[in-house]
Amino acid sequence: MPLKWLLHWQPNAGASVNSQILTEVSQCADSMNGVKEGRWKSTLTFYRPVIRVQDQALTSELPRDFLGLSMHDQPNKYYFIIRAQRLVLEADLSIQSIMEKLQSYKTRVALNFEGIQYRLGDFQLRVGKVAPINSESLRGIVLEVEYLPISSLEKGRQIMAEFLEIWQEAVSKRSLPGHFMHMETNFADYGLSDHYSSQHTAVQYAIVMAQLIASAQLRS
Amino acid sequence: MSRFCFLVVQREAENKGLFSMECVVQGIIETQHVEALEILLQGLCGVQRERLRTHELCLKSAPNLGAVASEVRLLCDLEQTEPTWTVRHVGGAMRGAGAEQISVLVRTMVESKVSKNVLRLFYALGYKLDHELLRVGFAFHFQRGAQITVTVSSVNKMLKLHSTDEAVPVTPGIQLVEVTAPASPENYTEVVAAVSSFCEYLAPLLHLSKPGISTGVVPTAAAAAASLMSDGGGTTL
Numbered sequence: 001m002p003l004k005w006l007l008h009w010q011p012n013a014g015a016s017v018n019s020q021i022l023t024e025v026s027q028c029a030d031s032m033n034g035v036k037e038g039r040w041k042s043t044l045t046f047y048r049p050v051i052r053v054q055d056q057a058l059t060s061e062l063p064r065d066f067l068g069l070s071m072h073d074q075p076n077k078y079y080f081i082i083r084a085q086r087l088v089l090e091a092d093l094s095i096q097s098i099m100e101k102l103q104s105y106k107t108r109v110a111l112n113f114e115g116i117q118y119r120l121g122d123f124q125l126r127v128g129k130v131a132p133i134n135s136e137s138l139r140g141i142v143l144e145v146e147y148l149p150i151s152s153l154e155k156g157r158q159i160m161a162e163f164l165e166i167w168q169e170a171v172s173k174r175s176l177p178g179h180f181m182h183m184e185t186n187f188a189d190y191g192l193s194d195h196y197s198s199q200h201t202a203v204q205y206a207i208v209m210a211q212l213i214a215s216a217q218l219r220s
Numbered sequence: 221m222s223r224f225c226f227l228v229v230q231r232e233a234e235n236k237g238l239f240s241m242e243c244v245v246q247g248i249i250e251t252q253h254v255e256a257l258e259i260l261l262q263g264l265c266g267v268q269r270e271r272l273r274t275h276e277l278c279l280k281s282a283p284n285l286g287a288v289a290s291e292v293r294l295l296c297d298l299e300q301t302e303p304t305w306t307v308r309h310v311g312g313a314m315r316g317a318g319a320e321q322i323s324v325l326v327r328t329m330v331e332s333k334v335s336k337n338v339l340r341l342f343y344a345l346g347y348k349l350d351h352e353l354l355r356v357g358f359a360f361h362f363q364r365g366a367q368i369t370v371t372v373s374s375v376n377k378m379l380k381l382h383s384t385d386e387a388v389p390v391t392p393g394i395q396l397v398e399v400t401a402p403a404s405p406e407n408y409t410e411v412v413a414a415v416s417s418f419c420e421y422l423a424p425l426l427h428l429s430k431p432g433i434s435t436g437v438v439p440t441a442a443a444a445a446a447s448l449m450s451d452g453g454g455t456t457l
């Protein structure tokens with residue numbers, strides 16, 4: 001599948017994320033003659049273990065960062081990520097039903113990543129706001145950049161970097177209090193190859209989520 | 221939903237709007253009669269058998285993890301060039317007077333195909349290996365009133381952890397026969413009927429019953445097998 005980079009909006013020190021930034025970022029895509037292709041939505045769920053009887057030893061060995069992800073471009077799949085253990089799993093959607101039946105983990109919170117998809121030549125751009133489901137409160141802004149002709153992370157690196165340079169320049173003209181950031185990820189740590197797959201996307205979502213939480217904690 | 225009192229399934233159906241069920245019966249056969257059974261199945265199903273080599277790992281939740289103690293099975297299909305993994309959750313069997321009257325077990329069952337690191341994931345989530353098995357044999361998949369699968373396999377245990385190459389039979393000389401068919405709350409009565417009706421054809425060679433209710437080998441097996449072997453399955457049993 002085509003190579004994708006997931007970026008997140010990193011506010012400047014003391015600044016926060018707001019819907020005006022989201023609007024302006026979307027206008028950037030418009031100004032670059034991006035063709036609107038419709039809406040997209042992915043949902044990230046944080047799980048917490050259900051402990052029957054208080055058990056400190058058990059609690060300490062269970063993951064604190066167990067995430068589930070449903071993606072707009074893989075409607076029949078579901079992904080689990082435990083970042084601390086460099087673990088990503090692809091499953092059929094029915095795994096959610098199995099997890100419910102097991103009753104060992106519960107949803108702590110779920111966040112929607114949603115917005116508009118644009119097409120710019122061989123690139124697909126998805127600007128998205130991050131907000132808890134059933135809430136409009138903005139927790140972050142993300143940008144998916146997909147380069148359709150290439151699947152190799154290594155071969156696509158240069159063209160992605162060049163595209164982002166143009167994009168960052170367009171965004172910087174608006175003097176917004178922050179910038180988009182791309183986190184370099186060593187996918188080999190997760191057992192993933194250079195050939196891009198949805199599991200790579202799942203890992204990027206987990207990493208971006210950690211960044212969003214970290215910057216929110218810094219601000220508060 | 222039906223005349224059966226199957227409250228658990230009904231409630232789940234209402235809550236989720238999606239879940240799977242399966243109808244299942246099991247039996248045993250002496251290994252010496254397996255070839256005859258294969259000839260009979262080949263004649264009845266009209267499809268080619270598929271080889272079966274499945275590593276099955278049964279995991280249980282750590283003490284205190286979960287609202288209830290839970291169990292999940294990880295199945296690794298070793299017949300594929302690149303082994304494929306499936307997570308299976310087998311739920312409660314249908315209960316009530318109606319369920320007791322039928323000879324087929326109906327239970328909830330959900331499966332999900334997963335990538336290969338699923339064992340690592342469940343270990344990380346606090347599940348522990350309870351036991352593991354290697355099933356070796358063959359299977360027939362065919363449509364006969366329902367999507368029926370018949371598996372005939374020897375069940376093997378591993379002498380060392382995960383050492384599927386050094387597995388030994390749990391019950392030497394005996395193989396397990398399992399007939400299953402997927403079902404839903406809407407159609408399970410028809411599926412039960414289709415499975416029961418199919419099992420009658422196998423009756424001279426083996427008796428199939430609900431899992432856990434073993435009825436042993438049947439006395440007519442040797443004669444039926446001899447008859448099948450002599451004419452290649454042409455005789456109507």
